[in-house]
Amino acid sequence: MSKNARLSLIIVAVVAVVIAGFVFFSRNNNTTAAPQSAGGKVTVVEYLDLECPSCRAAHPGVEKLKTEYGDRVTFDVRHFPIPSHRNAELAAVAVEAAGAQGKRDEMFKLMFSAQQEWGGQQTSQRTVFAGFAQQLGLDGAAFEAALEDPALRERVLQQRAEGSKAGVQGTPTFFINGTKFTGAPTYDALKSAIDRELSS
Known part of the structure; x- marks a missing residue:
């Protein structure tokens, strides 16, 4: 695997971890105590x-x-x-x-x-x-x-x-x-x- 290919894979992995962390913390901060509307309601x-x-x-x-x-x-x-x-x-x-x-x-x-x-x-x-x-x-x-x-x-x-x-x-x-x-x-x-x- 070329150096550039490995670098691209590392970047993709880091981005995936960051996105997963954002989703996780967003989910936890938006507690079930105050749910958002669904389906326009x-x-x-x-x-x-x-x-x-x-x-x-x-x-x-x-x-x-x-x-x-x-x-x-x-x-x-x-x-x-x-x-x-x-x-x-x-x-x-x-x-x-x-x-x-x-x-x-x-x-x-x-x-x-x-x-x-x-x-x-x-x-x-x-x-x-x-x-x-x-x-x-x-x-x-x-x-x-x-x-x-x-x-x-x-x-x-x-x-x-x-x-x-x-x-x-x-x-x-x-x-x-x-x-x-x-x-x-x-x-x-x-x-x-x-x-x-x-x-x-």
């Missing part, structure tokens, strides 16, 4: 705490936006239970336990509609959440078993860890096509931000 990621009054206040607007945009916008709700909220983590696990029986969204709604009753309590609200499961017609034994499932708790804690890595410091925090939304997350403000992404 818009992705809205919300990190919330079920015991947070601000999350409860934002919830009706988010639900309205989901209805209005349909499949043009993907809404991804993730858990970020704040440690100082005594029952936030258990509430998140309860939502996922309901999700195992196809009632995740319904449990979200119940949690928020009754938040003023169970939120802010310093004792476990597990019995209250079991009552919610009963209201939704869930299998009570399966729901109770799911509350004890370490995998569900790990899912909740993993989402919180991803949120922290993405810069979430309080709730609710929204990302629209990977960009952190700033300002009060009102219906109008979120709609304007989504519309900008849809028209770009």
Whole structure:
């Protein structure tokens, strides 16, 4: 092999390594906490705490936006239970336990509609959440078993860890096509931000 041929091969190899490294670090820096849109659609990621009054206040607007945009916008709700909220983590696990029986969204709604009753309590609200499961017609034994499932708790804690890595410091925090939304997350403000992404 000639000297020039060997040099060309070395250059190609170095370029390949550099490109691979760029792809690797780009992938790692763009965490799953704030995914980009796919296929021209818009992705809205919300990190919330079920015991947070601000999350409860934002919830009706988010639900309205989901209805209005349909499949043009993907809404991804993730858990970020704040440690100082005594029952936030258990509430998140309860939502996922309901999700195992196809009632995740319904449990979200119940949690928020009754938040003023169970939120802010310093004792476990597990019995209250079991009552919610009963209201939704869930299998009570399966729901109770799911509350004890370490995998569900790990899912909740993993989402919180991803949120922290993405810069979430309080709730609710929204990302629209990977960009952190700033300002009060009102219906109008979120709609304007989504519309900008849809028209770009």
